[in-house]
Amino acid sequence: MGTPHSLLAAHGSDSLLLVEGPSDLHAVVQLVRLVHKAEPAFVGFDCKNDDGVLDQLSLRLVQPEPTQKIVGLILDADIDGSTEKDAVQRRCEQLKNRIGADYDLPENFPEEGLIIDPRPGRRALGTLPRIGVWLMPNNKAFGMFEDLLLESLGDHEKNYTSSVVNQAKTDNVATFHPSHLSKAVVRTYMAWQEPPDLPHLSFAIRKGHFQNIETACAVFLDWLGRLFIPLTR
Amino acid sequence: MPMIDSLHIAGFKLFRDLTVPKLGRMNLFVGENNTGKSCLLEAIGLYAGENPVSDILQAASSRSLEPLRPWQADGWHEEGTPLRHSVFDLFHREDSDGEEIEVSPILIEKIGDPNPLYIRYQFHDVVADKDGVRRYLPVLPGHVTVDHLELALPVFRAGKQVALITRRHLPWRSRIFDSERMPLFDGASTVSHLPAGGFDEQKTASLWDTLIQGPGQERVLDWMRMIDGRIEDLDYIAGRLRSRIALLKVKGEGRIPLRSMGDGLRRMFHIGLAMATASKGILLIDEFENGLHWRVQRELWDALGKAAKDFDVQIFATTHSRDCVSGFVSASKEQDITDSKLYRLERQENEIYAVDLALINVEAALELNGEVR
Numbered sequence: 001m002g003t004p005h006s007l008l009a010a011h012g013s014d015s016l017l018l019v020e021g022p023s024d025l026h027a028v029v030q031l032v033r034l035v036h037k038a039e040p041a042f043v044g045f046d047c048k049n050d051d052g053v054l055d056q057l058s059l060r061l062v063q064p065e066p067t068q069k070i071v072g073l074i075l076d077a078d079i080d081g082s083t084e085k086d087a088v089q090r091r092c093e094q095l096k097n098r099i100g101a102d103y104d105l106p107e108n109f110p111e112e113g114l115i116i117d118p119r120p121g122r123r124a125l126g127t128l129p130r131i132g133v134w135l136m137p138n139n140k141a142f143g144m145f146e147d148l149l150l151e152s153l154g155d156h157e158k159n160y161t162s163s164v165v166n167q168a169k170t171d172n173v174a175t176f177h178p179s180h181l182s183k184a185v186v187r188t189y190m191a192w193q194e195p196p197d198l199p200h201l202s203f204a205i206r207k208g209h210f211q212n213i214e215t216a217c218a219v220f221l222d223w224l225g226r227l228f229i230p231l232t233r
Numbered sequence: 234m235p236m237i238d239s240l241h242i243a244g245f246k247l248f249r250d251l252t253v254p255k256l257g258r259m260n261l262f263v264g265e266n267n268t269g270k271s272c273l274l275e276a277i278g279l280y281a282g283e284n285p286v287s288d289i290l291q292a293a294s295s296r297s298l299e300p301l302r303p304w305q306a307d308g309w310h311e312e313g314t315p316l317r318h319s320v321f322d323l324f325h326r327e328d329s330d331g332e333e334i335e336v337s338p339i340l341i342e343k344i345g346d347p348n349p350l351y352i353r354y355q356f357h358d359v360v361a362d363k364d365g366v367r368r369y370l371p372v373l374p375g376h377v378t379v380d381h382l383e384l385a386l387p388v389f390r391a392g393k394q395v396a397l398i399t400r401r402h403l404p405w406r407s408r409i410f411d412s413e414r415m416p417l418f419d420g421a422s423t424v425s426h427l428p429a430g431g432f433d434e435q436k437t438a439s440l441w442d443t444l445i446q447g448p449g450q451e452r453v454l455d456w457m458r459m460i461d462g463r464i465e466d467l468d469y470i471a472g473r474l475r476s477r478i479a480l481l482k483v484k485g486e487g488r489i490p491l492r493s494m495g496d497g498l499r500r501m502f503h504i505g506l507a508m509a510t511a512s513k514g515i516l517l518i519d520e521f522e523n524g525l526h527w528r529v530q531r532e533l534w535d536a537l538g539k540a541a542k543d544f545d546v547q548i549f550a551t552t553h554s555r556d557c558v559s560g561f562v563s564a565s566k567e568q569d570i571t572d573s574k575l576y577r578l579e580r581q582e583n584e585i586y587a588v589d590l591a592l593i594n595v596e597a598a599l600e601l602n603g604e605v606r
Contacts, residue, residue: 055597055598055600055601056597056601058591058593058594058596058597058598059594059597059598059601059603061591062590062594062595062603062605063598063603063604063605064577064579064604064605064606097591097593098591098593098594100591101589101591122588123586124579124588125579125580125586
């Protein structure tokens with residue numbers, strides 16, 4: 001991929017997207033390319049995991065003379081032990097601990113993705129960034145990026161692959177953790193396409209294996225576009 | 234002891250108008266040089282201290298490189314430049330192309346404070362009454378003035394004048410306005426202020442003496458043992474010219490003068506003394522890290538956190554050291570002091586701001602080798 005995401009570049013750019021892992025990062029960049037036919041204007045940064053995303057945000061809030069104007073976060077709503085009901089709430093609490101002193105978080109997490117500016121009145125050198133947060137898959141349900149991708153498959157493809165994966169689980173052929181069901185379904189589906197050995201989500205996105213991706217990701221792409229202006233360069 | 238839970242300082246030294254919205258049991262201030270970290274500690278000392286006149290004069294002399302100059306009665310200009318007794322340097326001044334501008338009063342208060350400390354910079358007519366006693370009458374607007382004009386500093390607490398600092402207080406005479414005792418205000422506390430360079434020998438010896446009863450001395454020795462576990466005891470002996478010399482009893486080495494033992498041990502001795510004499514009061518430590526190894530700083534913050542709770546002390550410290558910040562953060566967690574506050578003082582032209590740094594973010598930033606100072 002063409003987007004530099006070294007730590008150095010991440011420190012230098014004024015628009016930064018923090019994500020949980022390389023797979024998500026490449027997939028988001030590929031999605032932007034596919035839909036907008038241009039390179040993203042933000043710098044993506046692989047933070048290794050969810051704590052990494054939050055820690056990188058923390059760093060940018062306390063460093064002297066903060067330089068980033070926009071920091072976007074993509075987090076999975078899948079904290080260990082959380083349920084469909086409290087997955088979003090628990091992420092919100094984590095966020096509040098980090099940014100609550102300078103930002104007012106809305107009571108209910110917006111389904112169209114969060115974009116907030118620092119509370120006015122903080123006087124300091126440099127300014128705090130605008131922060132955007134998307135909780136995968138859709139800011140309301142427990143899940144991850146693959147849940148969003150599942151929605152971009154046709155009903156037949158999705159139902160068929162899901163039933164096969166579930167069957168494998170029932171027959172003890174599959175050992176994946178139940179919380180990773182959507183990952184298993186997406187990867188299984190990818191393994192059945194040509195070529196069957198695509199290693200990354202981003203390759204499958206480029207190949208067009210996710211037929212309805214533009215529709216399924218419309219709200220997500222809209223959030224990205226509202227956060228990073230311009231979205232592409 | 235009622236805690237200082239916030240601070241608003243106006244017209245004091247570097248601070249035109251500074252607000253520190255929230256303070257806790259342990260408070261640490263970072264920031265570049267010349268952002269007013271030491272001034273902040275002085276302001277807290279003045280605000281919380283028990284004797285405004287001597288505290289104010291002390292603050293004036295603390296950073297002055299020269300001894301206090303006489304404060305001349307007549308005229309406040311000397312060869313065209315304003316006569317600057319260092320007590321006037323406590324007042325914030327804005328450069329305006331060398332022109333003398335009106336000096337704003339000093340205000341130090343908590344947010345919503347019923348007992349603000351207020352010091353004015355005011356000309357007075359000095360008159361002798363019929364008994365020959367000198368009286369200072371404030372020069373009010375429209376007042377036609379005569380020959381005996383003199384600057385003096387009226388000090389107010391809770392809206393009442395509690396002292397008038399005039400040149401007659403100098404050198405080091407602490408005279409109370411109208412011969413009345415200065416009434417203690419509700420919030421007055423013991424203030425133990427350890428400067429960046431440490432206490433002088435005389436002060437150190439007298440603090441040690443105050444701890445002779447009770448476990449205070451042993452506690453200070455315990456802290457020194459963080460640096461050298463072989464320390465058994467400390468005694469003062471008489472030196473030349475009425476000086477006193479601290480001798481450490483070190484296991485296997487006998488008695489060794491403390492001053493030959495290195496900066497770290499001396500610093501720890503002073504921090505221990507400052508803490509032990511700050512019970513139910515306020516401890517101010519300027520440049521916390523001076524002379525201390527990073528590992529000791531962490532251990533020391535732990536010990537301070539514990540002592541702050543046990544002896545009801547509120548701590549304010551400044552630092553340039555990353556290890557100090559890191560020790561502060563981990564001790565706040567370890568000792569479960571949830572209201573610890575870390576601020577970075579920032580300067581933009583002539584304005585100083587206090588930026589609140591959430592400890593959870595600082596901890597993450599340090600973990601990522603990021604900068605917070």
